[in-house]
Amino acid sequence: MVKKERIEIDDRISALSPLEERIMEYLWNHGPSHVSKISESIGISISSVAATLDRLVRHGFVERRQEKIDGRRKYVYYAKLGKTDIERKFVEGVLDKLMSNFGEIVAEYFHKRGIKP
Amino acid sequence: MNSIECTIACLKSSPLFIPTILVSAGFFISVIGYFATKNSLTGLRFYWLANVFALINAPVVFFSMSCDMLWFMRVYFIYAMTAIAILLLAPTVYKLYLRRVYGYARDVELEKLVGIEKVFVFNSALPKAFTLGKEVFISAGMLDILDGDELKAVLAHEKFHVVQNATPLLGRLKVLTFLPISPEKLEIMADEYAASIVGRDALERAKKKITEFYTTADLGDLDYSE
Numbered sequence: 001m002v003k004k005e006r007i008e009i010d011d012r013i014s015a016l017s018p019l020e021e022r023i024m025e026y027l028w029n030h031g032p033s034h035v036s037k038i039s040e041s042i043g044i045s046i047s048s049v050a051a052t053l054d055r056l057v058r059h060g061f062v063e064r065r066q067e068k069i070d071g072r073r074k075y076v077y078y079a080k081l082g083k084t085d086i087e088r089k090f091v092e093g094v095l096d097k098l099m100s101n102f103g104e105i106v107a108e109y110f111h112k113r114g115i116k117p
Numbered sequence: 118m119n120s121i122e123c124t125i126a127c128l129k130s131s132p133l134f135i136p137t138i139l140v141s142a143g144f145f146i147s148v149i150g151y152f153a154t155k156n157s158l159t160g161l162r163f164y165w166l167a168n169v170f171a172l173i174n175a176p177v178v179f180f181s182m183s184c185d186m187l188w189f190m191r192v193y194f195i196y197a198m199t200a201i202a203i204l205l206l207a208p209t210v211y212k213l214y215l216r217r218v219y220g221y222a223r224d225v226e227l228e229k230l231v232g233i234e235k236v237f238v239f240n241s242a243l244p245k246a247f248t249l250g251k252e253v254f255i256s257a258g259m260l261d262i263l264d265g266d267e268l269k270a271v272l273a274h275e276k277f278h279v280v281q282n283a284t285p286l287l288g289r290l291k292v293l294t295f296l297p298i299s300p301e302k303l304e305i306m307a308d309e310y311a312a313s314i315v316g317r318d319a320l321e322r323a324k325k326k327i328t329e330f331y332t333t334a335d336l337g338d339l340d341y342s343e
Contacts, residue, residue, distance in 0.1 A: 035242055035261060045333040050242035050258055057240065058218070064240065064257060073260040075242070 015090030019044065019052050024061065024079060024086070032065070032078035053077055061086060137177050144170035157306035157313075158280065165284045208249040215239055221254065231272045231314065233279055244327050246271050248278035262330060266315050267323035273314040277307035 016024060022042050027033060030041070035053065039046040056062040063080045066073060081089075098106050131137075147167035154160045175193065215221060221239035228236045235252045239245075244259040253275040263271060281303065312320045 035258070047243065047331050047333065050244075050330075053242045054219075054240075057242075064242075066257075072264065073257075075257050075261050077242075 013094075015086045017052075019048065020056060020061075023049065023052055023056065024083070027062065027077065027079040028083060032076045034074060034076055038077070133177050133180060137174065140170050140174045140177055144174060157277070157309040160306060161277075161281055161284065212249060212252075215254065227255065227268075227272065230269055231276050233272065233276050236272070244330055246275055248275045248282060251279050251283050253279060258330075259327075262326050263323055266319035267326065270311045270315045270320040270323045273311035274307045274320075277310040278303075281307075 014021070022044070023038060026038055026042055033041075035050055036046055038053075039049040042049070053062060053064075057064055057077075061079070061081050062077050065076045065078065067076055068074070095106070144167055147163050147170055150163035151160055151167060154163060175197075219240040221237040224236050224238045227238070228234065233253050237252060237254050238260065239254050239256055241256040242258040242261070243256060244262055245254075245256040246259050247254055253272065255271070255275070259271065260268065308320060308324075
């Protein structure tokens with residue numbers, strides 16, 4: 001099913017999985033691109049790239065655009081959100097969750113650090 | 118008298134004895150036709166006919182069993198009702214799931230390609246194509262990797278499934294009659310049909326592309342965190 005929020009807290013807290021990050025990096029640096037092009041450039045199999053792109057599209061990080069070349073359809077993927085947007089979304093999601101579950105403690109923590117939530 | 122002897126005696130004394138014999142004969146002729154024909158569409162029709170006879174046979178036997186209602190007939194009817202209910206619901210439920218997770222849009226251009234009533238393109242980069250009832254679903258990823266006649270081959274393959282599903286109750290009858298037709302056999306028949314429309318070459322090229330897509334492995338880099 002679709003995850004509403006992307007909150008996975010493990011050893012490496014990050015907004016994106018390693019492969020998601022490589023794909024996003026590629027799209028940010030090289031602009032809109034085709035699945036096979038992304039797969040070739042980052043050296044990951046096309047099926048893994050396609051499955052990951054599906055996930056990125058579902059989360060609204062990437063968008064798919066249809067192009068027609070000689071009546072043949074091609075799909076181009078482009079980054080919909082920048083790196084900062086994705087990180088902000090992720091951090092806000094984590095903090096919202098923490099606030100709703102441990103509001104008092106979080107407020108106290110920010111107070112101690114001299115930051116107003 | 119054991120239950121088999123009883124069943125035979127029961128059938129013989131029943132006014133439905135002749136109908137039972139006729140329906141059974143029809144069933145056997147259809148099965149023979151199914152194995153004898155080489156044309157996949159004709160084969161499908163024979164298979165369907167066999168199913169119809171087998172299904173008619175069930176109530177005929179059921180009502181001729183007035184003297185000894187075999188317990189398995191009761192079980193069968195409960196099974197039949199449950200199976201029909203589930204099978205009627207399944208495509209609708211799956212369509213809802215598709216809409217939620219991927220989203221899809223109708224595509225008139227693809228419908229015209231091999232003459233399918235409804236074709237939907239759904240949002241996935243993975244090449245997939247399947248038929249729900251009379252509606253064909255094909256993924257963006259599939260359109261992405263296939264050339265003109267290869268795409269036509271895939272659609273023709275799915276059209277066979279549409280015909281299979283459009284033949285009244287065929288897909289559903291399968292579970293009611295326990296006739297030995299495997300999904301693999303249906304896939305082969307669908308391929309034969311596609312090959313007869315666009316040629317074996319285009320079909321094989323399409324199949325090769327799809328297989329290659331899923332088999333190019335990258336060791337240690339797989340990323341399926343969801």
